[in-house]
Amino acid sequence: MRNQPLYILVFSYLLSPPATALTCAADHDSVTQAWQRQDLETLATLLPSLQKQCSWEEIDPLQRQMSQLAVTKAKQWLQAGNLEPAKQLLLQPRYAPFNSWEVQAVLGEIAWRRKEWATALGLFNQALDLLDDPNATPIPPAPAETRKVYRLAVETQLLTGTLQTVRGRGGEPGGSLRPRSGWTVEEGDSSMTVAPTPVPVQFVFGKATFTNEGIHSAKQLVEYFKRTQPHRITLIGHTDAVGSDNHNCELSKQRAIAVKNYLVAEGLNVAKISTLGKGEGEPLSLYDPSNYTQEHIDQLNRRVEFALDKGVEDSTACR
Numbered sequence: 001m002r003n004q005p006l007y008i009l010v011f012s013y014l015l016s017p018p019a020t021a022l023t024c025a026a027d028h029d030s031v032t033q034a035w036q037r038q039d040l041e042t043l044a045t046l047l048p049s050l051q052k053q054c055s056w057e058e059i060d061p062l063q064r065q066m067s068q069l070a071v072t073k074a075k076q077w078l079q080a081g082n083l084e085p086a087k088q089l090l091l092q093p094r095y096a097p098f099n100s101w102e103v104q105a106v107l108g109e110i111a112w113r114r115k116e117w118a119t120a121l122g123l124f125n126q127a128l129d130l131l132d133d134p135n136a137t138p139i140p141p142a143p144a145e146t147r148k149v150y151r152l153a154v155e156t157q158l159l160t161g162t163l164q165t166v167r168g169r170g171g172e173p174g175g176s177l178r179p180r181s182g183w184t185v186e187e188g189d190s191s192m193t194v195a196p197t198p199v200p201v202q203f204v205f206g207k208a209t210f211t212n213e214g215i216h217s218a219k220q221l222v223e224y225f226k227r228t229q230p231h232r233i234t235l236i237g238h239t240d241a242v243g244s245d246n247h248n249c250e251l252s253k254q255r256a257i258a259v260k261n262y263l264v265a266e267g268l269n270v271a272k273i274s275t276l277g278k279g280e281g282e283p284l285s286l287y288d289p290s291n292y293t294q295e296h297i298d299q300l301n302r303r304v305e306f307a308l309d310k311g312v313e314d315s316t317a318c319r
Contacts, residue, residue, distance in 0.1 A: 101130035124153035125175025196305035208254035249318035253277030
């Protein structure tokens with residue numbers, strides 16, 4: 001997508017009547033009638049001719065609105081369990097000609113429901129990057145919508161067992177790893193700010209030893225911290241509910257320490273890094289536990305989180 005000034009896109013949304021202002025097109029009456037009927041098939045048939053007759057600024061609102069209509073239809077199929085028709089609808093540019101965050105998020109949810117974790121993670125991260133791009137998303141959605149995408153990105157990242165390397169346009173971390181301000185941990189809060197970020201550094205069962213996948217993720221975590229240059233890093237260990245409280249408390253602390261030791265060995269300043277363990281006491285709040293097996297849920301709860309440049313509530317830390 002070509003970069004356009006933000007005001008052009010906002011005006012396209014707020015000042016142009018939906019899909020009816022295409023006076024540049026000879027068949028604009030047909031477009032108006034098709035839009036009034038919410039007839040996506042007719043709009044898709046008309047689109048190639050409209051793209052030849054109208055400028056990008058004139059055609060962009062219609063393409064956005066067509067994509068939104070396709071998303072609405074795909075969501076209906078998704079809720080009914082018809083995953084493949086929903087996927088195919090959104091994958092066809094003739095029906096969804098604008099690559100919106102919501103197109104990527106719905107495709108991500110389809111992959112997530114199919115337990116295709118790596119595919120879902122890539123799509124959710126793309127959705128988050130589009131949400132952070134004011135040209136792509138001049139009017140942000142409700143905070144709950146962004147939280148949903150972020151939560152699903154975090155969950156699928158933990159289930160892939162690897163830290164997906166994501167880069168924004170300027171080379172900075174993107175997707176679920178993009179530093180954010182204004183997010184909150186509370187579900188009912190309408191604002192948004194930085195919460196501890198879970199990372200998929202996997203360990204040998206019952207131990208504080210990295211698996212091969214865990215070593216790979218730890219290496220990527222080093223790159224992330226070297227790029228973001230935080231002033232302070234807090235590592236918080238968690239476990240699943242298997243085992244005694246005392247064992248899990250100690251294990252969660254040792255796993256956080258293992259990540260710290262790795263970061264220090266790779267050149268990070270030890271004085272910047274603190275650790276604490278929370279045992280099994282704070283299981284991950286899941287978007288929809290019914291999509292997971294118990295094994296999946298245990299894997300999601302065996303995690304280390306990090307928080308940057310802020311204090312972490314330690315009254316719930318295990319002792």
